[in-house]
Amino acid sequence: MTNDVLRLTMREAAGLLREGKVSSVELTQATFDRIRAVDERLNAFITESEQVALAQAARADQMIAEGHENPLTGIPAAIKDAIVTKGVRTTAGSRILEPFVPVYDANVITLLDEAGFVMVGKTNMDEFAMGSSGENSAFGPTRNPWALDRVPGGSSAGSAAAVASGMAYWALGSDTGGSVRQPGALSGVVGLKPTYGRVSRYGLIAFGSSLDQIGTLTRSVRDAATVLQTIAGHDQRDSTSAPVEVPDYSATIGEGVKGLRVGVPREYFIEGMDGDVREAVEKAIAQLEGLGAEIDTDVSLPSTGHALSVYYIIAPSEASANLARYDGVKYGFSYDEGGSMWADMEGTRQYGFGEEVKRRIMIGTYALSAGYYDAYYIKAQKVRTLIRREFDAAFEKHDVLLTPVSPTPAFKIGEKINDPLQMYLTDVCTIPVNIAGLPGISVPCGFATADDGARLPIGLQIIAKSFDEATMFRVAHAYEQSTTWHEEFPPL
Amino acid sequence: MSLTPDEIRHIARLARLGISEEDVLRFSGQLSSILDYFEELKQVDTDDVPPTAYALDLHNVLRADETAPCTDHADVLANAPLQENGYFRVRAILEE
Numbered sequence: 001m002t003n004d005v006l007r008l009t010m011r012e013a014a015g016l017l018r019e020g021k022v023s024s025v026e027l028t029q030a031t032f033d034r035i036r037a038v039d040e041r042l043n044a045f046i047t048e049s050e051q052v053a054l055a056q057a058a059r060a061d062q063m064i065a066e067g068h069e070n071p072l073t074g075i076p077a078a079i080k081d082a083i084v085t086k087g088v089r090t091t092a093g094s095r096i097l098e099p100f101v102p103v104y105d106a107n108v109i110t111l112l113d114e115a116g117f118v119m120v121g122k123t124n125m126d127e128f129a130m131g132s133s134g135e136n137s138a139f140g141p142t143r144n145p146w147a148l149d150r151v152p153g154g155s156s157a158g159s160a161a162a163v164a165s166g167m168a169y170w171a172l173g174s175d176t177g178g179s180v181r182q183p184g185a186l187s188g189v190v191g192l193k194p195t196y197g198r199v200s201r202y203g204l205i206a207f208g209s210s211l212d213q214i215g216t217l218t219r220s221v222r223d224a225a226t227v228l229q230t231i232a233g234h235d236q237r238d239s240t241s242a243p244v245e246v247p248d249y250s251a252t253i254g255e256g257v258k259g260l261r262v263g264v265p266r267e268y269f270i271e272g273m274d275g276d277v278r279e280a281v282e283k284a285i286a287q288l289e290g291l292g293a294e295i296d297t298d299v300s301l302p303s304t305g306h307a308l309s310v311y312y313i314i315a316p317s318e319a320s321a322n323l324a325r326y327d328g329v330k331y332g333f334s335y336d337e338g339g340s341m342w343a344d345m346e347g348t349r350q351y352g353f354g355e356e357v358k359r360r361i362m363i364g365t366y367a368l369s370a371g372y373y374d375a376y377y378i379k380a381q382k383v384r385t386l387i388r389r390e391f392d393a394a395f396e397k398h399d400v401l402l403t404p405v406s407p408t409p410a411f412k413i414g415e416k417i418n419d420p421l422q423m424y425l426t427d428v429c430t431i432p433v434n435i436a437g438l439p440g441i442s443v444p445c446g447f448a449t450a451d452d453g454a455r456l457p458i459g460l461q462i463i464a465k466s467f468d469e470a471t472m473f474r475v476a477h478a479y480e481q482s483t484t485w486h487e488e489f490p491p492l
Numbered sequence: 493m494s495l496t497p498d499e500i501r502h503i504a505r506l507a508r509l510g511i512s513e514e515d516v517l518r519f520s521g522q523l524s525s526i527l528d529y530f531e532e533l534k535q536v537d538t539d540d541v542p543p544t545a546y547a548l549d550l551h552n553v554l555r556a557d558e559t560a561p562c563t564d565h566a567d568v569l570a571n572a573p574l575q576e577n578g579y580f581r582v583r584a585i586l587e588e
Contacts, residue, residue: 103567196547210546239553240546309530320507327508329582331571341583342508350510358509362500362519363526365507376530381543383536388544420522421529437547466547 006034006166007489010223013169014071017064024057024064024074028118031076035120035167038492041148044158044167046081046139047089048121060116071226073116078168080159081122082129083214084203085109092205093125093137093155096326096333096352106203107238108172108214108231115230120168123158127354128323129179129207131155132426135417136356143413144187145490147454150410153183156217160187163217165492170218170227176208177311178405178430180215181442185405185459188444188488190476192216192224195466196437197242199228200235206322208315209240211434220486221443221476225249228469244467252470257478258292260471263398266297267304268429273407280446280458281404284479288402291478296398301390306383307432312424313367313380314435319357320364326352359420384435391436395465400475404429405459409448429461439469443476444485457485494524 005013005022016022032050039045053076060074084090084102086109091097105113112119126136134142134157142157144150145165152161156173160183163171173180175193184191193215204214216227232246264285269278289295328334328348335347353361367376394401406426416423433440445460460479464472480486495503500520504511511519565578574581 100571103563103570197550236555240548240550242548242550303536306533306536309533312526313530324508328573329580332573334573336573341585343510344583345508346510349508350512353509355515358511358515359519359522361507361509362503362523366495366503366523366527369503369506378543379533379536379538381545382538382541383533384544385541386536386538388547421525435547 006030008169009220010075010169010218010226011071011220013075014073017074024060024118025054027074028053028057028076028120031120031167038165039167041143041492042145042161042165043140043142044123044161044165045078045121046091046093046124046158049088049119052088053118053120056116056118060118063116068116070115070230072112072170072230074118075169076118076120078120078123078159078162078171079109080156080171080173081125082174082205083108083172084205085119085122088119088122090122090205091139092129093127093139094353094357095138096348098138098333100332104203107200107235109203111231123156123162123171125157126155127357128205128319129155129174129176130319130356130360132178132182132423133411133416134158134183135413136354138354141413144410145492146188146456147410150412150454150456151186153186153406153410155179156183159217160184160189160191163187163189163219164490166489170216170223173215173217174204175213175215175434176211176315177434178427180217181405181430181440181459181461182427184217184442186410186457188457188485188490190218190221190224190444190486191442191459192218192228193433193440194228194232194469195439197240197244198232198439198467198469200238200241202235202237208318209322210318211315221441221473221480222253224441225253225473242467247470249470249473253473253477255474256292257288257475260293260400260475261398262288262293262295262475263299263394263401264295264297265299265301265304265394265401265403267301268403270407270428273404274409274448276446276448277404277406277408277458280448281402281460284445284460285402287482288475288479291482293475299394299398299401301394301432303383303386303390304432307387307435308424308428310380310383310387310435311427311431312363313376314384316360316364317367317377318364320361320368323357323361328352356420387432388436391438399464399471401463403461403463405442405461409450409456409458433463438466439464439472441472441476443480445483446485495520495527
């Protein structure tokens with residue numbers, strides 16, 4: 001089998017499975033051959049699960065023979081290592097969970113398993129999803145398939161790199177401030193963050209509970225809709241999972257953009273934005289206008305500039321509480337040379353957590369501590385309200401909003417790692433969407449040429465109203481199908 | 493806003509985070525500049541604006557109070573670094 005079959009979208013590969021041209025077991029074996037050929041260079045996987053995958057593939061071949069219709073049945077997929085998988089080690093990219101083997105499945109894994117998915121492995125990530133580059137992993141950085149000396153984006157770094165390079169047809173990620181959309185953009189694949197509450201967080205290792213949402217990395221918008229259709233819906237084990245009907249996305253995805261009202265908020269075209277990114281996003285907007293969308297560039301979301309501060313107070317505050325559970329007693333790494341219970345606990349956390357995680361625990365602990373709670377945490381929550389209201393007002397006049405995903409294309413490994421604030425600024429276009437709980441999708445919209453000649457993917461972000469992924473998919477699909485960016489494959 | 497090394501040690505203690513002297517120095521610089529960045533929020537007028545805890549309008553979510561199987565005892569302990577007689581084992585919390 002040639003590598004060409006590994007470049008297909010999930011739905012294209014699903015077609016081959018149903019025509020009997022290839023079996024799931026063969027696709028899975030080809031995928032592992034590809035992993036063995038390229039992952040030494042990319043480091044996208046923390047744990048490979050070949051035995052599990054081959055057993056799932058054999059079962060999927062049976063399901064397809066019996067007429068099972070979900071396109072993801074039998075298609076090799078990768079799962080971010082922040083999502084717990086029964087019997088398969090789950091580390092969240094952290095030394096503190098290095099030995100952890102979950103005893104239950106996340107809700108999304110249960111649903112995917114019922115649909116007959118094939119899990120090739122657990123992907124590399126910034127520790128506890130805290131990062132924008134993949135460099136904060138205890139298991140070493142993941143490399144961008146388009147330029148090996150650059151980051152693939154983060155925190156769902158391995159998921160994006162795996163899908164971009166043919167090591168998985170699609171992947172799950174998680175998105176707290178852009179961690180699916182930004183690596184999608186920087187690695188040249190589609191990154192979907194659903195509405196907060198659309199997908200159960202049961203079994204997603206918690207970072208910022210009011211912001212976290214499981215999302216997808218795929219090679220097409222249609223594939224993103226297919227996976228969301230499978231994993232969305234209410235789950236009583238997550239009290240923030242919304243009891244909202246999930247529409248049939250495939251019924252409306254092809255309806256086009258004629259007459260849709262599209263807003264372009266000016267605050268997202270920031271000073272210091274890369275020229276190639278600006279040009280590509282502006283061309284994409286013009287392209288959608290040509291397809292019949294009504295473009296309005298006179299849109300303002302004035303509080304956008306405060307989103308970064310709001311996020312870097314709220315997310316670390318929630319993280320400092322969520323990460324209190326890592327005490328070395330119940331599971332994971334345990335330090336035992338402290339001489340007392342407290343010293344062991346402090347040692348477990350000192351040696352088990354990496355630098356960025358400790359930095360955020362410190363920021364969050366400070367923001368929540370006596371005397372500072374109102375000035376930081378409550379203030380941030382109030383500005384959060386203003387950001388939400390501005391989006392609400394914009395969506396009274398517009399069906400979707402268009403913005404860049406990241407102000408720059410992929411940067412070099414090591415370039416920003418020693419300057420936390422510079423790293424935080426890379427999330428400036430994606431963070432407001434999490435703050436307001438909205439759905440957002442990143443779609444490939446061109447390439448930038450870096451100073452060193454590297455050809456680097458660019459992403460267009462489409463933001464929709466809460467629980468209106470259907471309209472977002474329509475716009476994303478119409479744009480994608482009128483371009484060829486999604487057909488490009490990195491020269492590895 | 494500048495955090496002194498003593499303040500850094502105090503925050504680390506609140507978080508039960510062991511911290512090296514090297515990290516005390518590094519974090520006092522980095523956290524100070526991050527807190528300086530947050531200062532820009534002060535210019536935002538938030539009088540009469542209620543705080544948002546999360547983006548959904550769901551409150552007091554309840555489920556049916558039905559009995560169901562819980563996680564197996566052996567599974568609960570499966571990842572414990574130390575266990576004894578079916579319990580998690582921790583160091584004594586009272587000094588002798």
